[in-house]
Amino acid sequence: xxxxxATKMVLSRMQNLDPENATKIMGLLLIQDHGEKGMIxxxxxxxxxxxxxxxxxxxxxxxxxxxx
Numbered sequence: 001x002x003x004x005x006a007t008k009m010v011l012s013r014m015q016n017l018d019p020e021n022a023t024k025i026m027g028l029l030l031i032q033d034h035g036e037k038g039m040i041x042x043x044x045x046x047x048x049x050x051x052x053x054x055x056x057x058x059x060x061x062x063x064x065x066x067x068x
Contacts (some may be wrong), residue, residue: 006039013050014041018058025057 007026019057034042042050058064 001040001043003036003039004037006043006064009043010039010050014054017051017054021063022062024061025054028057028061029053
């Protein structure tokens with residue numbers, strides 16, 4: 001799997017958790033440059049990992065961490 005496919009998979013998983021802010025969160029992750037291995041880890045990691053990343057990104061972006 002390449003970085004593009006992993007990124008698409010991560011975005012899809014984030015859209016399931018937070019459809020309203022998924023693109024903003026993905027943009028933040030891409031700016032932070034977690035690298036190809038980081039995206040693959042998120043793409044295939046447990047749901048709890050993605051949820052944790054979403055919550056951390058929401059805090060960093062100044063979004064309400066308690067909304068969906």
